[in-house]
Amino acid sequence: MRPIIGITSYVVPATWGVWHDLPTALIPNDYVAAVEQAGGRAVIIPPDGRDPDVLRVLDGLLLAGGPDVEPVRYGAEPEPLTETRADRDAGEFPLVRRALELDLPILGVCRGMQVLAVAAGGTLHQHLPDVLGHERHRPAPGIYGEHEARFEGGSMIAKxxxxxxxxxxxxxQGVADPGTLTVTGRAEDGLAEAVEDPDRRFVLGVQWHPEVVRDRRLFGALVEAAS
Structure with a gap:
């Protein structure tokens, strides 16, 4: 059997066919395709804050990108440009904490890396242009920024x-303090681009979007760890 990889998702209004603005559990199909092309079986997980029991039927967990993490979760007040979704936080944080206890393989993408860092006791920068003085990490609505990252020699992400x-x-937003995680990659401006937990078999967070290019290196590593 293919390893079953759970992918966290949104519930947002969506329109298709004759249906308009229906609350819909969804995730960009890039994530599903990246998992499937790497040899896994993708299962979409809607936000559910009641319990993390779904982990019992999963072999790995993919924390997808999305809205900002609630600042209260890392002891901060929300700043004007912070946009959160309480339902996703309520659903994802119990999943992450239980998955870490179970040593389940986890890949966090963009927001997912930030969720990992906050779950590990870390904190976030709420608006990077205020910290870095530029907007190259999100240059325009719907436009990806492109840059090179530097990785720590010998780290999982470097390999x-x-x-x-x-x-x-x-x-x-970005990781200010990774908590108990280790920063293993940085952007040219010094921002954390990758975090890992070397004490677990596979816990990796990346600040970029590898699903966009179906990066078999990262998704293949998740699927292999989940096998």
Whole structure:
């Protein structure tokens, strides 16, 4: 059997056919395709804050990108440009904490990396242009930023990425303090681009969007760890 990889998702109004603005559990199909092309079986997980019991039938967990994490979860007040979804936080944080207890393989993408960091006791920058002085990590609505990342020698992400270090990013927040995780990659401006937990078999967060290019290196590593 293919390893079953759960992908966290949104519930947002969506329109198709004759149906308009129906509350819909969805996720960009790039995530599903990336998991399937890497040999996994993708299962979409709608937000559910009641319990993390779904993990009992999963072999791995993919924390997808999305809205900002609620600042209260890392002891901060929300800033004007912070946009949160309480339902996703309520559903994802119990999943992450239980998955870490079970040593279930986890890949966090963009928001997913930030969720990992906050779950590990870390904090976030709420608006990167205020910290970095530029908007290259989210240059325009719907436009990915492109840059190169630097990875720590010997780290999991360095071994996976090799010499191809170009990444596609779209975010206005970032990890300020990774908590108990280890920062293993940074952008040219010093922002954390990758975090890992070397004490677990596979816990990796990346600030960019590898699903956009169906990056078999990262999704293949998740599927392999879940096998």
């Amino acid at each position: 996976l990425m090799g010499d191809d270090v170009g990444v596609h990013c779209y975010h206005h």
